[in-house]
Amino acid sequence: MAEFLEQYGLLLAEGTLETLYMTGAATFFAYVLGLPMGVLLTVTKPGAIAPAPRFNWVFGWAVNILRSIPFIILMFFMIPATRAIVGTSIGATAALVPLSVSAAPFVARMVEQSLEEVDKGVLEAAVCMGATRWQIITRVLLVESVPSLLRGLSICIITILGYTAITGSVGAGGLGNIAYRFGYQRYQTSVMYVVIVMIILLVCIIQTIFDAAARRTDKRNR
Amino acid sequence: MIEIQELTKVFGQGEASVTALDHVSLTVQTGDIYGIIGMSGAGKSTLLRCLSLLETPTSGRVLLDGRDIAAMSGAALRGARRKMGVVFQGYNLLMQKTVAQNVAFPLKLEKGWQKDAVEARVRELLELVGLADKAAAYPAQLSGGQKQRVAIARALATSPETLLCDEPTSALDPLTTQSMLKLLRDINRKLGVTILIITHELTVVSAICSHVAVIGEGRVAEQGAVETVFTAPQSPVTRQLLNREV
Ligand SMILES: Nc1ncnc2c1ncn2[C@@H]1O[C@H](COP(=O)(O)OP(=O)(O)OP(=O)(O)O)[C@@H](O)[C@H]1O
Ligand SMILES: [Mg+2]
Numbered sequence: 001m002a003e004f005l006e007q008y009g010l011l012l013a014e015g016t017l018e019t020l021y022m023t024g025a026a027t028f029f030a031y032v033l034g035l036p037m038g039v040l041l042t043v044t045k046p047g048a049i050a051p052a053p054r055f056n057w058v059f060g061w062a063v064n065i066l067r068s069i070p071f072i073i074l075m076f077f078m079i080p081a082t083r084a085i086v087g088t089s090i091g092a093t094a095a096l097v098p099l100s101v102s103a104a105p106f107v108a109r110m111v112e113q114s115l116e117e118v119d120k121g122v123l124e125a126a127v128c129m130g131a132t133r134w135q136i137i138t139r140v141l142l143v144e145s146v147p148s149l150l151r152g153l154s155i156c157i158i159t160i161l162g163y164t165a166i167t168g169s170v171g172a173g174g175l176g177n178i179a180y181r182f183g184y185q186r187y188q189t190s191v192m193y194v195v196i197v198m199i200i201l202l203v204c205i206i207q208t209i210f211d212a213a214a215r216r217t218d219k220r221n222r
Numbered sequence: 223m224i225e226i227q228e229l230t231k232v233f234g235q236g237e238a239s240v241t242a243l244d245h246v247s248l249t250v251q252t253g254d255i256y257g258i259i260g261m262s263g264a265g266k267s268t269l270l271r272c273l274s275l276l277e278t279p280t281s282g283r284v285l286l287d288g289r290d291i292a293a294m295s296g297a298a299l300r301g302a303r304r305k306m307g308v309v310f311q312g313y314n315l316l317m318q319k320t321v322a323q324n325v326a327f328p329l330k331l332e333k334g335w336q337k338d339a340v341e342a343r344v345r346e347l348l349e350l351v352g353l354a355d356k357a358a359a360y361p362a363q364l365s366g367g368q369k370q371r372v373a374i375a376r377a378l379a380t381s382p383e384t385l386l387c388d389e390p391t392s393a394l395d396p397l398t399t400q401s402m403l404k405l406l407r408d409i410n411r412k413l414g415v416t417i418l419i420i421t422h423e424l425t426v427v428s429a430i431c432s433h434v435a436v437i438g439e440g441r442v443a444e445q446g447a448v449e450t451v452f453t454a455p456q457s458p459v460t461r462q463l464l465n466r467e468v
Contacts, residue, residue: 125314128274129328129380130300139327144318219360220317 008191011178016198019174022092022099022164027157029100030107037063037104038111039137049123049133067105071163074102075170095164095172103160110152114145147218154210158203165199175199224250224273224384224418229282231268231440242268244440245282250433252383255410255417257431257448259424259463265440266420267311270388273418274308275299304328307377307415311388313369315361321348321372322357328379347375351405367398371405378409384416385409391426403430424463428452436460 041063043049044056069077075098079089082097118141126140142149168176175195183192231243242265250256260266271277273284275291284291286302294302315324325344329335348354351371361369370390377385390406391399407430410417419426427434427448434452435445438459444451455461 119314119317121310121312121314122316124276125308125310126327127276128303128306128308129331129376130303131331132300135331139330140316144316146318218318220362 004190004194008194012175012191012194012198015173015175015178015195016202018092019161019164019168019176019199019202022095022167022172022174023157023161025093026096026099026103026160026164027153029096030103030156030160031153033100033104034107035111037108038115039141041108041112042115042141043133043137049127049136063105063108066101067109069102071098071102072166074098075167090171092173095167099160099163099167102163103156106159107152107156110156111149114148114152115141117148118144147214147220150210150214150217154207154214157206157210161199161202161206223252223285223287224416225283225285225288226269226273227283227285229269229272229284230280231265231272231277232280241440243272243279246437246440246442247282248435248442248445250384250416250418252416253410253414254433255407255419255431257427257434258418258420258437259422259427259434260437260459261422261463264437266422266437267388269437270308270386270418270420273386274303274306304332304380305383307380307382307385309370309373309377309385309387309390311392313361313373315369315372315376317361319360320357321353321359321361321364324361324372325375325379328376332380343379347378350378350409351375366393367402370394370402374405374409378413378415381413382415384418386418386420388420389422390419391421391423399426400429406430424452436463 037059041056041060044052044059046053046056078098078101082089082094085097086094088094122144123136123140126136131139164172164174165176165179168174168178169180171177175198179192179195182188183195226246226248229243229246230241233240233242246265246269258266258269268277272279273291279292286306289302291299291302316327319327322344325347326340329340329343344357345354348357351374353368353371353375356364356368356372361372364372370393374385374387374390385406387406391402394402403426406417406419409415410430419431421427431448433446434448436443436451436457436459438457443457443459444455451460452464455464
């Protein structure tokens with residue numbers, strides 16, 4: 001055990017940090033893209049606060065198409081774009097580009113689902129108080145749905161964490177890369193098992209934190 | 223003054239269409255407590271939704287102090303809406319905000335409200351509706367009657383000229399109903415707010431309304447001063463409501 005830690009401890013710690021960095025940063029950028037997309041999907045529906053049915057239909061399909069491209073294909077497809085944005089197509093930072101782009105439409109649908117849960121009557125009440133559309137979005141939709149948005153966020157983080165393992169196999173670093181190098185290329189299965197346990201632990205921790213946060217922020221049930 | 227002229231609202235098209243309001247005309251004078259009574263499905267909520275322009279009338283007009291609300295848009299419409307407080311059938315409170323934050327909400331939509339001024343106004347309103355001790359509570363922690371009071375306080379925050387109430391007592395027990403009606407009468411007398419009450423309960427109308435319109439199947443069956451309408455009912459709908467033989 002001590003021998004194992006001495007040999008691989010630093011490597012695993014580094015891998016974990018790299019995975020957390022990729023997951024955190026990619027989630028951030030996925031929300032920068034996906035949150036406005038989700039809001040747009042919600043408010044442009046027929047009967048919503050800024051109805052634009054035709055735009056909504058086209059945009060909804062664009063999101064679906066983007067979502068249906070498998071991540072591993074998108075990752076290769078985006079190599080030229082990644083080079084243009086980051087300067088290189090290798091490494092953890094370069095992996096953020098396909099990770100964010102691929103997760104954004106997923107985030108958009110999660111956000112849309114959360115915003116849909118907001119009671120229509122509350123939105124009508126805000127309209128009757130003379131709120132502008134922007135005020136309704138920022139002060140009612142995005143505020144009333146916080147607990148649900150947090151639950152969606154935990155699902156998105158865990159999904160993105162899974163994607164980072166794939167980028168690891170093509171040289172982006174992180175736990176996925178370690179599992180690939182030692183478990184697949186060198187048949188050192190003990191390293192791979194530890195990586196699997198680490199990832200399970202990470203997922204559990206993330207889930208627990210966000211479940212607690214969602215419960216704490218929700219004022220509906222107490 | 224609210225004038226409703228030949229207001230018609232049809233939902234859907236062709237075979238499946240429902241005429242919720244059929245050439246409804248009535249006038250609510252400033253300072254009145256006006257009751258609109260009718261059976262379930264008569265079109266009462268639809269009328270309120272047309273007044274607040276949540277539904278677009280199929281035909282007919284709604285005039286607020288002589289101005290057609292359908293012709294308003296943007297800032298003018300938002301301004302007109304602030305002069306008309308709405309208390310919904312289901313309260314429609316913000317569930318993630320405290321009672322005080324709910325009441326402050328319409329004030330914070332306007333520019334130029336200082337923090338202390340908002341706090342003072344919220345305190346004043348919560349005292350008016352008798353909920354000063356619940357300022358920090360969340361709607362989920364309140365009873366139905368208390369939520370109704372918060373909704374009223376919120377609707378009054380921007381000092382509207384008119385208060386529209388959809389079934390303000392239908393979910394309340396008789397005793398709470400009495401105190402709710404007393405509150406509405408106080409608001410009418412002290413603040414000079416015109417009140418339009420939608421209800422299916424005769425007791426509500428006879429307790430506080432000065433005028434009443436009886437609605438049946440989307441049409442105004444009868445309207446006038448409450449004593450006149452209730453002592454000498456002319457229409458079958460009114461008699462039915464009064465539980466007499468048709
Ligand atoms: N959005 C809608 N689409 C289609 N039909 C509607 C819609 N809203 C209301 N209606 C119909 O219009 C009629 C009047 O409904 P409304 O809600 O105004 O009744 P109400 O008098 O408020 O009844 P209650 O006392 O039960 O609240 C009903 O027949 C209802 O089915
Ligand atoms: Mg109704």
